[in-house]
Amino acid sequence: xxxxxxxxxxxxxxxxxxxxxxxxxxxxxxxxxxxxxxxxxxxxxxxxxxxxxxxxxxxxxxxxxxxxxxxxxxxxxxxxxxxxxxxxxxxxxxxxxxxxxxxxxxxxxxxxxxxxxxxxxxxxxxxxxxxxxxxxxxxxxxxxxxxxxxxxxxxxxxxxxxxxxxxxxxxxxxxxxxxxxxxxxxxxxxxxxxxxxxxxxxxxxxxxxxxxxxxxxxxxxxxxxxxxxxxxxxxxxx
Numbered sequence: 001x002x003x004x005x006x007x008x009x010x011x012x013x014x015x016x017x018x019x020x021x022x023x024x025x026x027x028x029x030x031x032x033x034x035x036x037x038x039x040x041x042x043x044x045x046x047x048x049x050x051x052x053x054x055x056x057x058x059x060x061x062x063x064x065x066x067x068x069x070x071x072x073x074x075x076x077x078x079x080x081x082x083x084x085x086x087x088x089x090x091x092x093x094x095x096x097x098x099x100x101x102x103x104x105x106x107x108x109x110x111x112x113x114x115x116x117x118x119x120x121x122x123x124x125x126x127x128x129x130x131x132x133x134x135x136x137x138x139x140x141x142x143x144x145x146x147x148x149x150x151x152x153x154x155x156x157x158x159x160x161x162x163x164x165x166x167x168x169x170x171x172x173x174x175x176x177x178x179x180x181x182x183x184x185x186x187x188x189x190x191x192x193x194x195x196x197x198x199x200x201x202x203x204x205x206x207x208x209x210x211x212x213x214x215x216x217x218x219x220x221x222x223x224x225x226x227x228x229x230x231x232x233x234x235x236x237x238x
Contacts, residue, residue, distance in 0.1 A: 004071065004081040011049045018046045018053045019066040025185045026055055026064045032193045034112040035061070041090040044108045044185035045100060050074045052100055056087040074101055076153075091151055098156025099181065103163075108185035110192045113177040116199035120144075121172040127199050130211045134202075135219040136226035137194045139167025147174040155179070167223060170195040 004012060025042045029035045038061070043054035053069045067083040070090075076097035078089055090096075096109045112118075120127050120142075127142035129135055134142070145162040148154035159179050162171045169191040170180045178195050182188030205211045214222075 002081040003079050007049075011046070011051075014047050014049060015051065015053070015071055016066070018044055019069040019071075022053045022055070022069050022185055023064050023066040025189050026061055028189050029110075029112060029192070030061050032196070034114040034192055034196055036113065040110075040112045041092055041096075042108070042110050042185050042189060043090075043093075043096045044188075045106075046071070051079065052096065054093055054096060055090050056084065057090050059087070072097065092155065094151065094153040095155035095159065095179070098153040099159055102156075102160045103181065105183070106181045106188075108182045108188035110180045110182075110185070110188040111177065112192050112196070114192070114196035114199070116203050117142075117170075117172060117178040117196050118176075119203065120199055121177050122175055124174045126172065127195070127202055128211065128213050129219055130202060130205065130213050131198055132214070132222055133194070134198045135214055135222035136230070137191070137198070138170060139223040140219055141213075142168050142170045142172060142178075142195060142198070145171045145173045145179075147176070150176075 022042055022044050029040050038058050041055040043052050045052050051071055051073060053071055055064060056068055056070050068087060070084050070087055071079040072089055072093055073079060074097055076094045092111050099106055099109050124144055126144050129141045143162050145158040148158045155173060158173060159171050169182060170178055172178050180188045180191035180195060182191055
């Protein structure tokens with residue numbers, strides 16, 4: 001009997017459903033041009049358990065079936081089970097685990113090396129809030145986190161410290177690339193897509209000359225509207 005087999009039925013069902021979601025969400029990263037080869041990863045908390053599911057290390061995106069998704073404890077160690085035996089979790093697992101332990105509201109974490117956002121990270125430059133879309137999605141500039149070692153929880157510490165007290169769901173880890181967080185995996189993937197979109201647009205705009213940031217009062221109003229009125233938040237919203 002494996003460790004997963006010994007869990008209650010509802011937890012094993014939640015693990016299976018999370019694996020399905022995480023495998024499907026990984027297909028969104030190449031679809032939106034956010035990753036190359038095996039780079040990047042998506043993780044999501046397992047509802048009702050101190051576990052999360054993440055991509056295996058070094059496996060190509062076309063081979064990421066649900067049963068190959070790796071289940072981990074909140075300390076980043078792998079839970080053994082027959083479906084993913086022999087597959088190690090992503091090299092960023094410790095970073096994801098640190099975020100989950102220190103940001104209880106976060107249900108999903110995504111890492112990419114998307115071109116334009118990573119170009120800002122390479123320069124150690126935040127993405128300025130010069131577009132209504134940046135204000136809507138991130139509530140202000142997308143900040144830069146510290147240069148950190150890959151493989152331990154250094155990146156996770158940098159993510160948490162940088163995003164603490166900020167509205168942004170994205171951080172550009174210096175000379176590395178973007179990490180995004182969300183209420184679940186899908187929300188974190190959306191943040192990654194939008195981070196790259198605004199990074200690309202701002203990069204092009206800056207080629208034309210200086211770009212002025214939005215006034216703080218407008219940022220606040222745009223952020224509030226997008227979070228509380230836009231979409232299906234309120235009846236009659238558009």
